[in-house]
Amino acid sequence: MRPDIATQVDSTFWMITGTSIVLLLIITVAMLYFLYKYSAKRNPVPEAIEGNTTLEIVWTVIPVILVMIMFFISWAGFRNMRDVPKDAMVVKVTGQMWKWSFEYDNKKKSDTLILPLNKDVKFEIGSVDVNHSFYLPHFRVKEDAIPGRTNYFWIRTNEEGRFYAACAEYCGLNHWNMYAPLVVVPEGEFLVWKNTFPADTTKTTAADSLKKVPAATDTLKTAANDTSKAAGQKTDTARTVKDTSAIKK
Amino acid sequence: MANGTIAAPAAEVDFYHVKGRHKGLLSWLLTTDHKRIGIMYLTVMSVFFLTAMTFGVLMRLEMLSPGETIMSAQTYNSLFTLHGVIMIFLFIIPGIPAVFGNFFLPIQIGAMDVQFPRLNLLSWYLYIIGGALAIFSLFGGGGWVDTGWTFYVPYSVRTTTNVSLSVFAAFVLGFSSILTGLNFITTIHRLRCPGMTFFRMPLFIWSIYATSWIQVLATPVVGITLVLIILERAFGIGVFDPTLGGDPILYQHLFWIYSHPAVYIMILPAMGVVSEIIPTFARKPIFGYVPIAISSLAIALVGYLVWGHHMFSSGISDTSRVIFSLLTFIVALPSGIKVFNWVATLYKGSIEMTAPMLYAMLFLFIFSIGGLTGLVLGALNTDLHVTDTYFVVAHFHYVMFGGMGIIFFASIHYWFPKMFGKMYNEKMAKVAAYIIGIGFNTLYFPMFIMGYMGMPRRYYDYLPEFQVYHLISTVGSWILVSGILIMVANLLSGLRNGSKAPSNPWGGTTLEWTVPSPPPLLNFDQIPTVDHGPYEHPEIAKRKEIKDE
Numbered sequence: 100m101r102p103d104i105a106t107q108v109d110s111t112f113w114m115i116t117g118t119s120i121v122l123l124l125i126i127t128v129a130m131l132y133f134l135y136k137y138s139a140k141r142n143p144v145p146e147a148i149e150g151n152t153t154l155e156i157v158w159t160v161i162p163v164i165l166v167m168i169m170f171f172i173s174w175a176g177f178r179n180m181r182d183v184p185k186d187a188m189v190v191k192v193t194g195q196m197w198k199w200s201f202e203y204d205n206k207k208k209s210d211t212l213i214l215p216l217n218k219d220v221k222f223e224i225g226s227v228d229v230n231h232s233f234y235l236p237h238f239r240v241k242e243d244a245i246p247g248r249t250n251y252f253w254i255r256t257n258e259e260g261r262f263y264a265a266c267a268e269y270c271g272l273n274h275w276n277m278y279a280p281l282v283v284v285p286e287g288e289f290l291v292w293k294n295t296f297p298a299d300t301t302k303t304t305a306a307d308s309l310k311k312v313p314a315a316t317d318t319l320k321t322a323a324n325d326t327s328k329a330a331g332q333k334t335d336t337a338r339t340v341k342d343t344s345a346i347k348k
Numbered sequence: 349m350a351n352g353t354i355a356a357p358a359a360e361v362d363f364y365h366v367k368g369r370h371k372g373l374l375s376w377l378l379t380t381d382h383k384r385i386g387i388m389y390l391t392v393m394s395v396f397f398l399t400a401m402t403f404g405v406l407m408r409l410e411m412l413s414p415g416e417t418i419m420s421a422q423t424y425n426s427l428f429t430l431h432g433v434i435m436i437f438l439f440i441i442p443g444i445p446a447v448f449g450n451f452f453l454p455i456q457i458g459a460m461d462v463q464f465p466r467l468n469l470l471s472w473y474l475y476i477i478g479g480a481l482a483i484f485s486l487f488g489g490g491g492w493v494d495t496g497w498t499f500y501v502p503y504s505v506r507t508t509t510n511v512s513l514s515v516f517a518a519f520v521l522g523f524s525s526i527l528t529g530l531n532f533i534t535t536i537h538r539l540r541c542p543g544m545t546f547f548r549m550p551l552f553i554w555s556i557y558a559t560s561w562i563q564v565l566a567t568p569v570v571g572i573t574l575v576l577i578i579l580e581r582a583f584g585i586g587v588f589d590p591t592l593g594g595d596p597i598l599y600q601h602l603f604w605i606y607s608h609p610a611v612y613i614m615i616l617p618a619m620g621v622v623s624e625i626i627p628t629f630a631r632k633p634i635f636g637y638v639p640i641a642i643s644s645l646a647i648a649l650v651g652y653l654v655w656g657h658h659m660f661s662s663g664i665s666d667t668s669r670v671i672f673s674l675l676t677f678i679v680a681l682p683s684g685i686k687v688f689n690w691v692a693t694l695y696k697g698s699i700e701m702t703a704p705m706l707y708a709m710l711f712l713f714i715f716s717i718g719g720l721t722g723l724v725l726g727a728l729n730t731d732l733h734v735t736d737t738y739f740v741v742a743h744f745h746y747v748m749f750g751g752m753g754i755i756f757f758a759s760i761h762y763w764f765p766k767m768f769g770k771m772y773n774e775k776m777a778k779v780a781a782y783i784i785g786i787g788f789n790t791l792y793f794p795m796f797i798m799g800y801m802g803m804p805r806r807y808y809d810y811l812p813e814f815q816v817y818h819l820i821s822t823v824g825s826w827i828l829v830s831g832i833l834i835m836v837a838n839l840l841s842g843l844r845n846g847s848k849a850p851s852n853p854w855g856g857t858t859l860e861w862t863v864p865s866p867p868p869l870l871n872f873d874q875i876p877t878v879d880h881g882p883y884e885h886p887e888i889a890k891r892k893e894i895k896d897e
Contacts, residue, residue: 119720133694176729236802247590250663275807
């Protein structure tokens with residue numbers, strides 16, 4: 100069984116943070132102790148110490164060892180992130196100002212990311228306008244959506260529930276509201292959903308998304324100058340944020 | 349004491365009162381005196397800093413509650429752009445070299461001025477023109493810039509706001525930076541007084557020297573990049589825009605090839621100031637002079653090779669990510685070495701806790717947090733989670749504001765008596781420092797937690813689970829600003845009513861403390877001769893003599 104990506108990120112984080120806290124404590128405690136012990140009042144006569152080669156070597160070598168350990172642990176986690184399991188299910192992710200759309204292997208399209216439980220999923224991430232970043236906070240991973248190229252990462256869905264995807268690369272007026280719901284359901288339920296075309300929740304057909312590309316550009320050009328419009332949108336978008344949070348676990 | 353340096357006679361006129369060719373405002377605007385130019389930078393920069401700080405406070409106010417609090421999304425997007433552009437390009441990058449480097453570099457190496465005084469004035473004018481263009485770009489054209497300070501394409505090419513003008517402003521500022529760097533490098537090579545070998549230079553000079561090389565070698569890259577943006581916007585030349593066959597990633601490479609070394613332009617001079625303040629108030633030589641000096645050069649050198657760590661999530665190759673991550677861990681080491689040496693300098697000192705020293709200690713704590721959290725960002729797998737979240741925002745505020753900003757405050761308090769010939773209220777200055785320390789951590793620490801929870805940066809609105817952290821953070825911004833305002837008020841009142849400063853109020857050992865406060869026009873009556881290291885306190889020198897006998 101491959102180690103879980105999110106667990107690896109968390110353990111790397113705590114390893115680094117734990118070490119850092121120890122180092123910070125050493126530095127801070129030493130500083131405060133010296134400030135107290137060697138204050139001009141308690142120690143009126145300073146001593147001329149211009150350095151110490153042994154100490155310099157010690158506090159160079161130990162940090163070198165520490166950061167190399169950190170590097171190798173994070174590299175191992177990274178290798179796991181980039182090494183996509185061969186049988187992973189592929190979902191195409193397209194960013195545009197300011198929504199995400201998803202396409203499954205059977206051409207099923209959706210604005211909501213529905214995934215089967217206990218599956219490896221590979222995301223192929225692209226953009227039709229400016230840079231975005233496809234970020235799944237719960238799964239501890241993101242990759243930028245850059246026009247003209249396809250980036251990827253993979254996750255394993257090991258928990259049923261409602262999560263969300265966010266945009267993490269600034270992309271203009273409504274960057275802050277570029278969320279998509281992410282729902283992990285049992286595989287059977289997922290297959291039924293995926294293969295149901297007439298009743299699907301698709302808002303974006305191929306033709307629509309083609310039409311929408313220039314439309315998004317227009318929004319940018321006009322919205323950039325139209326703050327009143329932005330203010331008007333606020334009520335809608337605020338509600339959307341609420342909705343997103345409601346579906347999130 | 350440097351041999352041959354005679355304190356100028358009391359009758360000597362200080363540089364403020366020297367009768368030159370011009371009078372009044374012109375005596376400033378046409379001056380080639382490095383000290384006047386330093387003061388002019390300080391004046392203008394303070395205005396920029398307080399402006400950008402106000403933008404920051406307004407942003408925090410907007411984040412106080414979910415939904416619209418005081419402004420629209422478009423305004424918010426412009427505010428974080430302007431906050432970033434003004435802070436980075438007009439305050440943090442030029443800050444310490446332009447103000448304190450200009451004022452003290454020639455004095456600390458025993459020179460009468462920089463090598464090219466007229467070029468120095470030109471740098472100031474370029475800075476002013478760049479700054480004015482940046483401000484003007486707010487009001488003219490298609491609306492406030494809303495790209496973020498990084499001007500990432502394709503967005504910066506597509507938005508209708510006034511990007512070209514702000515980018516051009518940054519371009520002009522780049523020239524100011526290059527020329528200042530050139531001037532300082534030449535000055536350090538050519539104008540050191542007799543006996544002032546490289547390893548007798550104060551560590552502030554070493555840090556300015558390393559910084560200047562980065563300014564000269566790295567700034568042209570961003571100049572070219574910014575010109576390419578303007579050409580892309582005006583003529584659609586297709587270097588960056590993928591619809592025209594360009595590559596948005598290329599922009600990120602070019603931008604960070606400059607902007608990462610620029611991070612060291614920002615922090616190295618601050619590290620230099622810390623290396624001045626600590627030996628002065630610990631009354632002993634700095635611990636590990638050579639390691640500190642060499643680590644500045646190491647930072648400048650390795651700092652060129654880590655730009656890719658800003659792009660771990662952009663889709664650059666896995667191999668390059670691994671290499672950049674390794675180099676990033678390596679560049680952390682010289683900074684660590686400096687911190688250990690600073691702390692060791694305190695050992696067996698005779699420490700006087702003055703306001704500048706308090707700021708320096710605050711820096712040690714805050715900068716350590718900033719540096720250590722950088723390890724989380726240098727690590728590949730954790731970076732992919734926390735990059736572009738509030739974790740990064742917290743990290744660079746700890747490093748930039750906690751590093752350069754806090755030390756800028758320390759520098760003003762340290763050199764205020766020398767620059768203005770007046771003392772400020774020491775007690776008030778310390779009160780302000782404590783408030784700033786508390787406010788700073790209240791403002792920025794919750795951002796680490798939010799970031800790890802998944803709060804992306806540059807978001808106008810947020811999910812309910814982040815609210816408590818945003819609330820704490822905003823309250824922190826009020827505390828921090830109160831501290832800064834008290835500090836500014838205290839310094840201004842010192843400027844007006846402060847008692848007269850002696851030539852060496854702190855017992856400093858570097859050359860600037862051998863000349864009157866404020867210094868005369870040509871700094872020295874007679875060029876000094878130096879026969880020992882920069883941090884030999886008289887009491888220690890005396891004891892050495894006794895030992896020798």
